[in-house]
Amino acid sequence: MKIKQIFQRLFGLNKNKSAYPPSRMQADKSEMMQKMLTMLSNTREVELTCDEVFEMLDQFAELAARGEDVAQLMPLIQQHLDMCEDCREEYKVLEKIILNTA
Ligand SMILES: [Zn+2]
Numbered sequence: 001m002k003i004k005q006i007f008q009r010l011f012g013l014n015k016n017k018s019a020y021p022p023s024r025m026q027a028d029k030s031e032m033m034q035k036m037l038t039m040l041s042n043t044r045e046v047e048l049t050c051d052e053v054f055e056m057l058d059q060f061a062e063l064a065a066r067g068e069d070v071a072q073l074m075p076l077i078q079q080h081l082d083m084c085e086d087c088r089e090e091y092k093v094l095e096k097i098i099l100n101t102a
Contacts (some may be wrong), residue, residue: 053080053087061094 028034064070071078081088 046077048076048080050080050084050087053077053084054090056088057094061091061098065095065098 026090056077058076060070061075081091
């Protein structure tokens with residue numbers, strides 16, 4: 001599964017921030033978003049494992065702490081957290097750490 005890489009590419013969580021000039025960025029992002037949505041709707045039955053969620057949980061918690069719409073940005077993580085108590089506990093711990101160190 002390549003979901004993680006897709007998220008990283010889509011939301012600039014990797015290091016190549018300056019690959020595009022800012023004016024093109026928006027268009028590219030929404031184009032990618034379309035592809036992403038198409039892909040997600042084709043693989044709707046795919047769910048993340050706890051390991052995969054755990055790997056991205058710090059990013060998720062940071063985005064959430066910044067007031068980003070994480071349910072939009074990382075729907076699969078949000079979906080997993082809604083279902084999985086273990087990961088939700090882990091998320092709460094991370095959230096606390098992030099808020100305390102902000
Ligand atoms: Zn889980």
